[in-house]
Amino acid sequence: MLCLRNVEYSQNGRRILRSINMTFRDGMSYSILGPNGAGKSTIARILMGELRPTSGQVLLDGEDVTGLSVTERAKRGISMAWQEPARYEGITVRNYLTLGGKLKIGEDGIREVLELVGLPYELYAHRFVDKSLSGGERKRVELASLLLLKPRYAILDEPDSGLDITAGKLIEVILDRFRKCGTTVILITHHEGIALKTDFAYFVCGGRIVRKGFSQEVVDYYRKTCRRCSFAEG
Amino acid sequence: MTIKVDLTREYEALVEAYQREGLDTSLFGDRIAAIIISGDKIIGLNNVPGVEIRGEEIEKGVRAEVKIAEGVELPFPIHLCTGYLKSEGYQRVIFDINVGKNSKVRFTSHCIFPYAKDFTHEAIARIKIGEGSSVLYDDEHVHGEGVRMVGKTEVEVGRNARYTGKFTLTKHRAKELKLEMVARLGERAVLEIETKVKAVKDDCVEMKEVAYLEGAHSRANLRSTAIAFDRAKVNVINEAYGFGDYAKGHVECHEIVKGDADVQTVPLLRVKNDKAELTHEASIGRINEAQLIQLMAKGLTEDEAAELIIKGLLGEW
Numbered sequence: 242m243l244c245l246r247n248v249e250y251s252q253n254g255r256r257i258l259r260s261i262n263m264t265f266r267d268g269m270s271y272s273i274l275g276p277n278g279a280g281k282s283t284i285a286r287i288l289m290g291e292l293r294p295t296s297g298q299v300l301l302d303g304e305d306v307t308g309l310s311v312t313e314r315a316k317r318g319i320s321m322a323w324q325e326p327a328r329y330e331g332i333t334v335r336n337y338l339t340l341g342g343k344l345k346i347g348e349d350g351i352r353e354v355l356e357l358v359g360l361p362y363e364l365y366a367h368r369f370v371d372k373s374l375s376g377g378e379r380k381r382v383e384l385a386s387l388l389l390l391k392p393r394y395a396i397l398d399e400p401d402s403g404l405d406i407t408a409g410k411l412i413e414v415i416l417d418r419f420r421k422c423g424t425t426v427i428l429i430t431h432h433e434g435i436a437l438k439t440d441f442a443y444f445v446c447g448g449r450i451v452r453k454g455f456s457q458e459v460v461d462y463y464r465k466t467c468r469r470c471s472f473a474e475g
Numbered sequence: 476m477t478i479k480v481d482l483t484r485e486y487e488a489l490v491e492a493y494q495r496e497g498l499d500t501s502l503f504g505d506r507i508a509a510i511i512i513s514g515d516k517i518i519g520l521n522n523v524p525g526v527e528i529r530g531e532e533i534e535k536g537v538r539a540e541v542k543i544a545e546g547v548e549l550p551f552p553i554h555l556c557t558g559y560l561k562s563e564g565y566q567r568v569i570f571d572i573n574v575g576k577n578s579k580v581r582f583t584s585h586c587i588f589p590y591a592k593d594f595t596h597e598a599i600a601r602i603k604i605g606e607g608s609s610v611l612y613d614d615e616h617v618h619g620e621g622v623r624m625v626g627k628t629e630v631e632v633g634r635n636a637r638y639t640g641k642f643t644l645t646k647h648r649a650k651e652l653k654l655e656m657v658a659r660l661g662e663r664a665v666l667e668i669e670t671k672v673k674a675v676k677d678d679c680v681e682m683k684e685v686a687y688l689e690g691a692h693s694r695a696n697l698r699s700t701a702i703a704f705d706r707a708k709v710n711v712i713n714e715a716y717g718f719g720d721y722a723k724g725h726v727e728c729h730e731i732v733k734g735d736a737d738v739q740t741v742p743l744l745r746v747k748n749d750k751a752e753l754t755h756e757a758s759i760g761r762i763n764e765a766q767l768i769q770l771m772a773k774g775l776t777e778d779e780a781a782e783l784i785i786k787g788l789l790g791e792w
Contacts, residue, residue: 315773316774321772323769326769331786331787332783332786332787
């Protein structure tokens with residue numbers, strides 16, 4: 242179980258997150274839903290270890306992992322697909338997916354995940370993960386990479402942004418695949434339709450948790466209140 | 476291939492060096508136009524129809540002329556092999572390459588100095604490319620620990636012609652490397668230059684690439700990548716001059732520094748024609764944080780992530 246306990250985060254004197262408590266149980270899927278600037282991606286980066294909370298803890302199976310590096314957390318099964326995946330010159334999709342050969346995966350495995358995210362192996366395996374890929378293609382490669390890793394916790398930051406109209410279907414396929422692997426998905430989104438595809442949701446606004454529960458309930462509340470919410474003003 | 480009988484052992488030693496480095500030994504075959512130089516001797520020479528290579532031994536080196544006739548299209552590269560198998564000394568090689576109209580050729584140039592400890596290599600190349608021709612010049616180096624290299628290349632790219640130059644020194648010490656490449660482009664000529672260098676320890680690298688876009692609609696893309704480790708020093712100068720109508724040039728330099736290395740890049744863009752357009756892109760410093768973090772989130776350590784990124788930048792995959 243992965244938890245955030247009383248997490249606060251401030252930057253340049255500005256409070257970005259206030260008293261965040263979240264629990265992510267194994268095998269479930271979660272959304273962190275909220276408008277732009279709510280603090281969703283900051284939560285994701287704190288879970289991954291890219292940012293350290295100003296106060297509070299990140300707990301993994303009850304153990305305090307707040308001080309662990311990104312690599313150490315990844316080795317314990319937490320991984321993340323960033324909203325803006327980085328580009329890598331001279332590294333092919335194939336090499337990227339296998340982390341330069343570190344992941345021992347055969348061609349069939351690579352082919353399977355690429356085709357699952359809608360990228361035909363023959364057309365993409367030998368392309369470079371550089372700026373020659375469109376934003377949507379790069380995003381799909383990143384999702385394929387996480388599918389191959391099969392982490393215990395997969396944090397997907399705005400996985401649908403930059404994708405075409407097939408994004409909703411793709412997210413369903415990805416969630417289904419992770420569910421089968423036993424991966425807990427933590428999906429960051431501002432689209433209610435995407436949040437509905439997960440089991441549970443946290444509605445975050447102005448750096449606070451406004452609502453939590455089954456995704457349908459949280460989304461209903463979000464739809465009713467989001468545009469009138471005073472938290473968004475800070 | 477004509478091999479001088481008294482130099483057979485040197486020839487064999489060079490072929491062995493190719494094998495050790497994983498280089499393509501088929502380039503020594505009879506179907507390949509080639510000149511094989513060791514020290515100040517021409518130890519092998521081969522011509523094929525459409526290609527005439529003539530060599531002359533000069534003081535401490537070799538001068539060679541390579542003439543490509545008009546309309547020649549070769550299935551294999553022309554092999555320019557310059558070797559030096561002693562540990563100390565000086566070598567000067569001069570290449571005059573003349574490519575006739577409407578030809579399409581590739582050059583594979585290998586500079587093999589595997590045992591060099593205190594060795595200076597001076598290389599001068601003058602390349603003239605005729606109208607409508609296309610030339611790819613791939614220059615790869617195998618250096619011992621102590622090579623001082625001074626290379627100067629002048630290229631004239633004729634009307635509707637194309638020159639692609641690649642220089643790679645990533646698997647061996649650069650030690651002291653000074654490269655200068657100056658290209659002049661005619662109407663609708665295209666120039667592409669890609670240089671990749673890795674500098675370690677106390678290596679000192681200076682690279683200067685200059686493109687004069689003189690012809691209308693000429694195009695140039697100069698691209699340098701340098702990785703500097705330890706106490707190495709790297710200085711990259713990219714210059715582009717837009718003179719011709721609708722000439723377009725882009726210079727790009729990416730330098731990554733690790734340890735106490737010292738790197739700098741100096742771009743110079745000058746336009747003397749209001750229809751010309753030049754652009755510049757540079758990144759210099761440590762490896763991009765986002766690139767590192769995102770690989771670390773997949774379980775790589777920072778060093779492993781850096782190695783993967785650098786290998787990509789140097790084209791080692």
